[in-house]
Amino acid sequence: MTQNNGFEKMNIQWFPGHMTKAQRMIEENLSMVDAVCEILDARIPYSSRNPDIDRLAGDKPRLIILNRVDLADPQMTARWRKYFESRGLAILETDAKSGKGVGSFAPAVRRLLKDKLAAYEAKGQVGRPILGIPNVGKSTFINRVAGRKAAIAGDKPGVTRGKQWINIDQGLDLLDTPGILWPKFDSQEVGEMLAITNAIKADVLDKETLGANFMLRLRELYPKAIEERYKFVPDPDMNGFELLEQAAKKRGFLVSRGEYDIERMANTLLGEYHDGKLGRLTLEAPPDA
Ligand code: G4P
Numbered sequence: 001m002t003q004n005n006g007f008e009k010m011n012i013q014w015f016p017g018h019m020t021k022a023q024r025m026i027e028e029n030l031s032m033v034d035a036v037c038e039i040l041d042a043r044i045p046y047s048s049r050n051p052d053i054d055r056l057a058g059d060k061p062r063l064i065i066l067n068r069v070d071l072a073d074p075q076m077t078a079r080w081r082k083y084f085e086s087r088g089l090a091i092l093e094t095d096a097k098s099g100k101g102v103g104s105f106a107p108a109v110r111r112l113l114k115d116k117l118a119a120y121e122a123k124g125q126v127g128r129p130i131l132g133i134p135n136v137g138k139s140t141f142i143n144r145v146a147g148r149k150a151a152i153a154g155d156k157p158g159v160t161r162g163k164q165w166i167n168i169d170q171g172l173d174l175l176d177t178p179g180i181l182w183p184k185f186d187s188q189e190v191g192e193m194l195a196i197t198n199a200i201k202a203d204v205l206d207k208e209t210l211g212a213n214f215m216l217r218l219r220e221l222y223p224k225a226i227e228e229r230y231k232f233v234p235d236p237d238m239n240g241f242e243l244l245e246q247a248a249k250k251r252g253f254l255v256s257r258g259e260y261d262i263e264r265m266a267n268t269l270l271g272e273y274h275d276g277k278l279g280r281l282t283l284e285a286p287p288d289a
Contacts, residue, residue, distance in 0.1 A: 027056060033175055035112050035129040039065040041136040042072035042093070045080050046284045047193035048136050061112040063090045063129070065105070067137045068197075070095040076282035083286035096141035105145055106169035121171060128165075128173045136199055142166060142176055193283060198274055211266025212240025214273070217283060219243065225278045244269070 030036075036057040041048040045066065064084050069077055081091045092108045094101035109129050110117060146166045166174045194200045196214050218226050219234040226234045230247040238246065241262060247269065248260035255261045272278055 029175060030056065030058075030060070033060070033128045034116050035061040035063065035109065037063045037065060037109070037129050037174075039067050039136055039138050039141055041197050041199065042066040042069045042077050042080070043282045044193040044197055044199075044284050045084075045286070047190040048197070048199060061090070062088075063092060063108055063112055065092045065094055065141065067094045067096050067141055069093045069101070070098065071276050071280055073280050073282040076285065080282075080286050094141065096137045096144055099144050102141065102144040106172060109168070109172060117171065128175055136197075138176075142174075145174065196270065196273065196283070207266045207270070208241070208244070208263050211244055211262075211269050214240075214266075214269060215243040215247070216240045218278075218281070221283065222279070222281050225281060229272065229278050 036053065038049065038053055045064075066072070066077060066080060077093060081093070084091050090108060090112055092101060092104055094105070096102060113129070145168050164176050166176055168174045191200070192210060192213055195210055215226070215234075216239075219236070223234050226232070226243070226247070231250050232246050234243055235246075244262045244265045245260050248262055248265035251265065251268065253261040253264050253268075273281070
């Protein structure tokens with residue numbers, strides 16, 4: 001089932017009921033907040049984002065948190081920053097795992113709400129930003145911001161539970177909402193990007209196909225990463241499975257004479273990307289680039 005772009009078609013399932021409920025919730029919660037903060041995976045800012053937020057947030061001030069910048073290509077992060085800024089959105093780059101950049105969150109929110117906060121202070125009220133989009137390190141980010149185990153980190157969708165207010169700074173509260181706006185899961189490519197970055201459960205996917213398509217993407221964007229990590233120059237005529245096989249050969253993942261374990265190679269490839277062993281690789285460019 002090869003599509004015209006050479007990528008294999010995958011069957012990815014999703015949970016639309018959960019998404020509708022979340023949208024209703026964000027609409028209800030928006031009336032309580034002054035700003036909207038979205039946390040995205042810096043490697044896939046397009047796929048990890050739900051475009052509905054533009055409509056839902058209306059004209060509230062907005063902050064985009066590009067998380068996992070430690071795993072993303074710095075040049076691409078700079079391009080994404082420019083792209084979002086050109087659309088009037090404030091940007092914060094973070095590595096929630098090490099905590100880098102997280103300390104700038106409260107000051108960034110303060111800048112965003114400068115005028116409102118001054119008015120609130122006079123009245124003794126607090127400013128209330130909101131945070132959405134899970135599965136890109138949100139729990140880790142909130143734990144850092146809150147300075148305690150406010151959210152339980154996990155690597156599966158839906159782990160963040162229960163709405164909670166978290167004090168992030170004097171006079172500044174954050175409303176964290178459970179799975180409030182999932183990435184918009186409406187194309188195969190978006191589904192793959194989310195699976196590759198572990199934002200969705202990869203168990204529901206065919207790992208071999210995912211690995212094969214990821215190989216094709218790497219060959220297109222970062223062929224040197226394949227060469228350096230798996231010790232071969234990716235042949236432009238090979239399909240994704242052949243590239244996986246080539247890597248499996250180099251790794252010595254032999255099943256029987258002349259047959260290599262492609263599934264194991266796919267798991268290894270995805271695991272190594274997750275751990276940053278392939279380098280800092282961003283998988284999507286901003287639309288105007
Ligand atoms: P979620 O609430 O959005 O679902 O995400 P969560 O915080 O549970 O984080 C999921 C995984 O992403 C965790 O790794 C976490 O350590 C990692 N992570 C979060 N932010 C960053 C970041 O900025 N950089 C990097 N490199 N990783 C980040 P894990 O796979 O559960 O375990 P481990 O890799 O920490 O061992």
